[in-house]
Amino acid sequence: MVSRLGDLAASVGAELRGDPDLRISGVGTLSGATSGQISFLTNPKYRHYLADTKASAVILSAEYAEHCHAAVVISDNPHLAYARIAAQLFPPARFEPGRHPSAVVDESAAVDASAWIGPCAVVGADVMIGAGVYIGPGCVIEPGCKIAAGSRLVARVTLCRDTELGERCLIHPGAVLGADGFGLANDQGRWEKVPQLGRVRVGKRVEIGANTTIDRGALDDTVLADGVKLDNLIMIAHNVQVGEDTAMAGLSGVAGSTRIGRGCTFGGASGVVGHIKIGDNVHFSGQALVTRSFEQPGYYSSGLPATENSAWKRAVARIRHLDDFAKRLKQLEKQVKELLGNVSQPKD
Amino acid sequence: MVSRLGDLAASVGAELRGDPDLRISGVGTLSGATSGQISFLTNPKYRHYLADTKASAVILSAEYAEHCHAAVVISDNPHLAYARIAAQLFPPARFEPGRHPSAVVDESAAVDASAWIGPCAVVGADVMIGAGVYIGPGCVIEPGCKIAAGSRLVARVTLCRDTELGERCLIHPGAVLGADGFGLANDQGRWEKVPQLGRVRVGKRVEIGANTTIDRGALDDTVLADGVKLDNLIMIAHNVQVGEDTAMAGLSGVAGSTRIGRGCTFGGASGVVGHIKIGDNVHFSGQALVTRSFEQPGYYSSGLPATENSAWKRAVARIRHLDDFAKRLKQLEKQVKELLGNVSQPKD
Amino acid sequence: MVSRLGDLAASVGAELRGDPDLRISGVGTLSGATSGQISFLTNPKYRHYLADTKASAVILSAEYAEHCHAAVVISDNPHLAYARIAAQLFPPARFEPGRHPSAVVDESAAVDASAWIGPCAVVGADVMIGAGVYIGPGCVIEPGCKIAAGSRLVARVTLCRDTELGERCLIHPGAVLGADGFGLANDQGRWEKVPQLGRVRVGKRVEIGANTTIDRGALDDTVLADGVKLDNLIMIAHNVQVGEDTAMAGLSGVAGSTRIGRGCTFGGASGVVGHIKIGDNVHFSGQALVTRSFEQPGYYSSGLPATENSAWKRAVARIRHLDDFAKRLKQLEKQVKELLGNVSQPKD
Incomplete structure (x- = not known):
């Protein structure tokens, strides 16, 4: 153009x-x-x-x-x-509405006349697909999903049962929304599956990267608010809530039931434990391990920068002895204090 | 119900x-x-x-x-x-047995009459599919695979050649079992592929998360024992063995030929190096880097919790100087010892 | 044989x-x-x-x-x-050339007579597929892609628009090449997409693991040189360049615009920040966090090995106090120096 x-x-x-x-x-x-x-x-x-x-x-x-x-x-x-x-x-590639003859669309699905269902895509029962939606080749939309107007599923995206997408979302190839959360009960050492009965609900203008996975909730829903941006290969566990306009870089993961506020950013390969609360405008650098709630806006880190291997090995060995260091330091302080007492006394 | x-x-x-x-x-x-x-x-x-x-x-x-x-x-x-x-x-959704007209099933495949092969699924030569198995839309089952009774492949799962699944397994979308392991020989700086000739063998009641990958063995097989539970986006390399009822959270990885015992748990984004042995009932917290064998049951960690950025930067700078700290501490101890000798001597 | x-x-x-x-x-x-x-x-x-x-x-x-x-x-x-x-x-499985009746191949695609297009694969407009290429079941090749002779896409691989693959590449299931890079401009807290207009160009003899993702460039291309070997679940961001015969283990990630030289190796779950330069023959161990340019050949690390949980917790607590340690150590050195002066003076 x-x-x-x-x-x-x-x-x-x-x-x-x-x-x-x-x-x-x-x-x-x-x-x-x-x-x-x-x-x-x-x-x-x-x-x-x-x-x-x-x-x-x-x-x-x-x-x-x-x-x-x-x-x-x-x-x-x-x-x-x-x-x-x-x-x-460079506007997005335009497409003719309709459906490719190789697409498999359940007769109970409500597909807007302006939408496109691509080759080898599969659309299940009771799915609702809005105006101008693009379902690319090889996508699988399980029964009960709703996809609002203007959303684009590039190719080979999977939406599991009852997943809801807001308007103008963009989902990249290989992303999986609504797979079962990792819910297990333990019976004397043997794991038993806890049924995952919630859904995934995604707001408007959400972008989800290639091969990223968003699990369905155990009871309540997993929720991505409007404007959330997720990079590739991210793992969002069951019942997580991510606030508006929060962005997360590739290979990050958020464990179950954690609630994340608005306007946060997560560097690549950040890991967030479950059942905590992250406030608004909280920022984590790459490889940060987030082990507790952070309610205050700010910048937080825990990643250690790579350095020359032999120096690193020595530092690692020292880290293990930090406890010993601390004790020796305390002992020295005590001794020096005594010495100072002894030395200064004669001056008095 | x-x-x-x-x-x-x-x-x-x-x-x-x-x-x-x-x-x-x-x-x-x-x-x-x-x-x-x-x-x-x-x-x-x-x-x-x-x-x-x-x-x-x-x-x-x-x-x-x-x-x-x-x-x-x-x-x-x-x-x-x-x-x-x-x-x-909430029992799992029931299905009618049979196969969707768009499924491509090789005539040499042995598919039990009570199984379902979904739309756009591809089933290769000599595949054996047991009673009540559900093969969801878009799955690819390469030649020679065996899927035992009651297993469910939700959608877009890939089983590469000769992969074997036990009874009542549950495999989530995007999972790939049996891709080649990462085997390379070096020819004066240029990598040459080592053929990956083993298989993936999975026991009963195994659950595998969305977009998780389990590589086939190089010579021997990669083996997941009964009851193993893997979350999303996990990487299991060639020849790894995972023992019964071991569970692993998302984004974890296990390098080649490592053997893991029964009843272990791995927090999210754990990383396990190759060629080591993890015993039974060994537990690692999130982001743990497992660099040696752990034969004894217990709880192990190495992840560093995120903290306020400026404080973290100072701590990181200090870590690099730990070696220097150690030397200075030793020097001080020596000096103080001498001082104590000097100071106390006059008292004698 | x-x-x-x-x-x-x-x-x-x-x-x-x-x-x-x-x-x-x-x-x-x-x-x-x-x-x-x-x-x-x-x-x-x-x-x-x-x-x-x-x-x-x-x-x-x-x-x-x-x-x-x-x-x-x-x-x-x-x-x-x-x-x-x-x-x-054990030579790779041979195949008859042609295309499966269920494959959807655009009439403008140029497919060599010796290539194979598998079941439920989708090949878009203006795609060029060379001699002896194998396109496995469920692959999606978007318009404008070029795949050179002898390459093999095992199954369910996605190549987005205009991706180019050199000769004899091997791409494993679930890999996604050419999805949009993670490019966002911020409008007062709200993210707006930056169009991703570059491509992915892959050299000869490149192997790409299962569910690995290589994003297209923002303006320039993302480039993998000849002989690059990538394991599973790796994330290569937009505009990254990876030099010849560099190999990367699973779950590693490289952020945008970073340039990596020849013959490098990256341990599993390595993370590389954006906009830096890694020279030739640079080697990182597993979980290394690469935060700056490394131009010199060598071995570099930052991962901390897992250790017994309670000991680890104590070490972590000490790390937070390293700054305090450093100050106390300095203070002690000063005091001891004074003491040594005091003590030795009487000897003069």
């Missing part, structure tokens, strides 16, 4: 310094863009590329405008302006 | 205090249950809900019976009693 | 001590092999099995030859020799 630069700038409420009639047909990095493309600067460490970029226009904040010889689109939030301009230049 | 309360209590060998003719049609949490539902108390911190619960009956241990105004079902193991009662109220 | 031992030894350039006309029909471990099978010794700790092995031949290095009563195939790299001999005895 080709757009006038003036129209693009206006669409995001940005100031344009340059020719509004320039034709923009693509996007590129500052160093890689070619004529006809628009680029952006969000990370100051790349600002030296401004002088030589071949982009026809650059989205940036006002302070860098003078360093750029190309047309500039000035925004307080260049990343956001870029996202919106790129979305106009 | 609606049941008499008396029948439910009797079915789990529990004492009923209340009207045996009450009709129970559902389950709920103590705080959320409504009339006609049965609830349970297993976590003492919820006991204050007993006074006000609207549940018609509550499963609990004897000590809490007097605090509950509803009918009580008294059990030494309320969680287990609940699991069994819930399983009666 | 049955082979002459002499032919097998010659095929890998190894010296044979024994009867070249022995017929070898299989492989086995030293302790498990039976007559007609060939075994190998790579780990010296198993050398005591040499005396009693029932294998007809053993691949080993020269130093162990005399301890083996069976025929020996002497190689400087027994593991590699074994891999190649096993590959001859």
Whole structure:
């Protein structure tokens, strides 16, 4: 799609310094863009590329405008302006409504006429599929699911029984929503399954990454609120609640019944134990192990950075002896105090 | 399904205090249950809900019976009693035997007449499928697999060549059993594949979570014994053996050839190195890194709990200097010892 | 397949001590092999099995030859020799070219006559599939993908739009290549999607494990070079570049835009942050958290080994107080220095 630069700038409420009639047909990095493309600067460490970029226009904040010889689109939030301009230049692939002949759709399913059911997709009894929904190839939608308008299941997504998706969700391949939670009762060493009777309910504008799994609730539902963004290979256990606009990076996991607030972020491979409460705007760095409730906004960590192997081995050995260190330190303090007493007394 | 309360209590060998003719049609949490539902108390911190619960009956241990105004079902193991009662109220969805017209079943496959092969499922040559087996939509069963009676593959499960499943297994969507193990030989920096010639053999009553992967053995088989329970997104490498009734939480991984005993538990995101031996009844907490054999029953950990970021950064910096700390501590001890000698000598 | 031992030894350039006309029909471990099978010794700790092995031949290095009563195939790299001999005895399953009637192949796709498209596989518009490619059951190949000669997608693999695979790649079930990267711009607390416009490009001889996910680039491509080997459940984020012959064990993750060199190895559950650079021949052990660039070859770690729970809890508590320890240690050093001054002065 080709757009006038003036129209693009206006669409995001940005100031344009340059020719509004320039034709923009693509996007590129500052160093890689070619004529006809628009680029952006969000990370100051790349600002030296401004002088030589071949982009026809650059989205940036006002302070860098003078360093750029190309047309500039000035925004307080260049990343956001870029996202919106790129979305106009590259809208999601359109599709014809209908269903592929190889799709298997139960006759009791209510599929909106503007939706698409792709090849080898399977849609069960009593499923409700809203306007403009895209069900990609190989998806499995079990009985009783509801998918609201504008949602897109890319390919090979599984929604187990009674899962509900809000409007404009985007679910990537291999994601599984509504599989049984990991509920086990122990009978003298032998595990017995606890029926998982809740559902998964997902709000609007939720994005779920490839091969991520969201388990159904044991009794109550597992709930992802509006605007939640989950990366790939994430595990959300039964009865977890995730608040609005919380984002989680890949390979993170949240154990059962934990409640997470709004606007939180979790670095990759974070692990959250069950039955705790995370407040709003709480942020964890990668590989953090979250073992208790964190109600206050803030930044929290526990990951240890990798270092040279032999030095690391020595440090690990010392960690084991910290208890001993502490005792020896205390003993020394006592001895030195006595010595100070002895030494100073003679001076009195 | 609606049941008499008396029948439910009797079915789990529990004492009923209340009207045996009450009709129970559902389950709920103590705080959320409504009339006609049965609830349970297993976590003492919820006991204050007993006074006000609207549940018609509550499963609990004897000590809490007097605090509950509803009918009580008294059990030494309320969680287990609940699991069994819930399983009666909500039996697994029944299915008609047969095969969906869109399923692709090799003519050499031996499929029991009471089994179901779902839409778009693919069953290869020489597969054996036992009585009452449910193969959900989109499953792929490669040639030579054997699936024993009563097992259920929910949807989009892959069993690679020659995988064997015991009776009454439950495999959740996206799980992959029998993919090649990660076997590589190095030829002057270039990796060459080592053929993976073993199988995956799974015992009875094994549950495998969504998107979990169990690799086939390199030479011998990878083996999950009866009653093993695996959560989502777990990785079991080639030649691993997992003993009876061992349970593992999500995102855990076990490297090649490790042998794990019976009745073990692994917290989420545990990582176990290869070629070691874990005994029976060994328990690891979340994010534990298991680097050596643990033969003795017990509880083991290595995860570091998340804490406030700036404090954490200081602690991490200190960890790197532990070796230096140790040396300085030793030096101080030596000096103080000398001082004590010097100081005390004059007293003699 | 049955082979002459002499032919097998010659095929890998190894010296044979024994009867070249022995017929070898299989492989086995030293302790498990039976007559007609060939075994190998790579780990010296198993050398005591040499005396009693029932294998007809053993691949080993020269130093162990005399301890083996069976025929020996002497190689400087027994593991590699074994891999190649096993590959001859157990070649990949052959297949007839063509397409299963249930496969859905867009008429614009260019599928080589020697390729196979399996049951319930879906191949989109403008896809190019090379000679001898195997597309297993339930795979989804979105429009514009290119798959070079000899590659094998075992089952239920997803390649999203415009993904490119080089020759002789092997992709295991559930893997997802080319799903959107996790690109989000923040609009006053609300996330907005950044279009992901790059592709995934994979070189030759790349193996990708079950349920591993490789995201497409945001602008530039995500690139796996020739010979990269990825285990199961790995997450490679957008714009990552992985160099030739680098291998990564299961449950590892690499965040966006990180560049990794050649010949690196990553232990299981390693986590690498975004926007850093890892040089050639850099090696990380399991659960390492890689938070900065590592340009020098070497071995690096940060994982903490699991230990007995109560001891661990004490060590964790001490870690939190390391800052306090450091201050007390410094204070003691100062005091002891003063004391030494005081004590020694009288000696002057």
